[in-house]
Amino acid sequence: MSRMTPFTSPLLLGFDAMEKTLERIAKGNDGYPPYNIERLRADDGAGLPERLRITLAVAGFSEEELDVTTEENQLVVRGRQNDAGERDYLYRGIAARQFQRMFVLADGMRVLGAELRNGLLSIDLMRPEPERMVKKINISVPD
Template sequence: MSRMPPFASPLLLGFDAMEKTLERISKASDGYPPYNIERIGADRRSGDPEKLRITLAVAGFSEDDLDVTTEENQLIIRGRQIEQEERDYLYRGIAARQFQRMFVLAEGMQVLGASLRNGLLCVDLIRPEPARMVKKINISVSQ
């Protein structure tokens, strides 16, 4: 019996990009650096858009060592420390480690900004409410 991919249903049209996104997510399983995702200032009753904050523990990285970018619907955070050769370590327990952490963003998500404080990189996001759109499709009759 062959296995049918989850988005192969004829009722799911145009979801092949989502299937590729899910494959990318499953491959990115490195646990470094640790991170939190929290909802901040969310008051759904007032109609304010939902705000999220991603906080990464990046102790030892400076602002110049970090790079926060968006590509298509992905938030990509990279950290790259430059190895300092002139040091003479007696013991080295802290490695100059590089990382790349990717987050897939839903349609319409926007990055408000990023800040680095006390070894924590905070990236603030906003999810505006999508406008509900109903469109009437005319039916043509041919004879």
């Protein structure tokens, strides 16, 4: 018995890589760290490209313990806390925990930068206005 997914429609051609990416993200989503995604609007209305900001709550992580990369069409944020030597904890409620959070980026999305402030990692992205392309396909008739 074959598995039916939205991507098995005969009208969606070439989306098998996207389906695999979505499956991988769904498997690795444990909810940590929590994050927000917001749309940043330009005040002047000058037709600037849309900007987005992803903010992750990474309290306890230093800049050196965080890694933000783009891999193909994905934004990957990794965190790995180093356990600072031998400590004698009476109670340990804050665990040194590593994480990996992935976001799929649409074609043309650009990462503008990342900033760590007050335990929040903000990553700014720009989504350029898509070009509207119409291409005429010639129909050939064999003799």
